[in-house]
Amino acid sequence: MALDFATTYKILVLGDSNVGKTCIVHRYCDEKYYDTYISTIGIDFKQKLINLDGVPVKLQIWDTAGQERFRTLTTAYYRGAMGILLMYDVTNLESFNNLSYWLRNIHENASPDVVTVLAGNKCECQPPQRMVEKIRGEKLAENFEIPFFEVSCKQDVNIEESFITLARRIRDQRDRRGESFDQDGNAQDTGSANGLSNSFMLGGRGSENSRCAC
Ligand SMILES: Nc1nc2c(ncn2[C@@H]2O[C@H](COP(=O)(O)OP(=O)(O)OP(=O)(O)O)[C@@H](O)[C@H]2O)c(=O)[nH]1
């Protein structure tokens, strides 16, 4: 199946630095997992052709840098996103507390049609490493009426489910609001990731940092 003929769904992966955004993209697209932490520089993307309930769909997954110094750059990509995978790390309470920041940012900068899925990563970790109970993620997701998964890139838990749920919600949103997207699936009210040049994609694997203790 030629990739070029499939409809493209643009997905942005957001969340604090070190929550596992790059790992989830690699796990889903390449079926690989890296134990070393190499902080993303700017923004990067990968593509994956999926069979969404019998229909070929190309997922273009944008892996953003969580570090604050890249926020202006990454915020420029919100407009073009049709779906957002918002992540926190169950071993890092601050990354959970910062979800209010990320949700506000999405509300202020993304298309009103954007759909979101919440993912709590590193779920294989047990107390005392685990700092955020599953129920807290469930309650937050319930408040914002978004689907929620605890995931583990390390043990490949709920990764496929998270992306497929996101893709289904994008499809359903497109079906409801078909007029908001052009034939290539681009959000029409622009500033889209599409329009930004490759020079902004600084390609991911910059400075080496710490590992998760789990
Ligand atoms: N225990 C555990 N560690 C994980 C898991 N997923 C990712 N990690 C580790 O978490 C660290 C950060 O992962 P990244 O994917 O690079 O984090 P990021 O969110 O892309 O970080 P930035 O690029 O700085 O925004 C790495 O050391 C990974 O090995 C997981 O499921 N379990």
Ligand SMILES: [Mg+2]
């Ligand atoms: Mg990264």
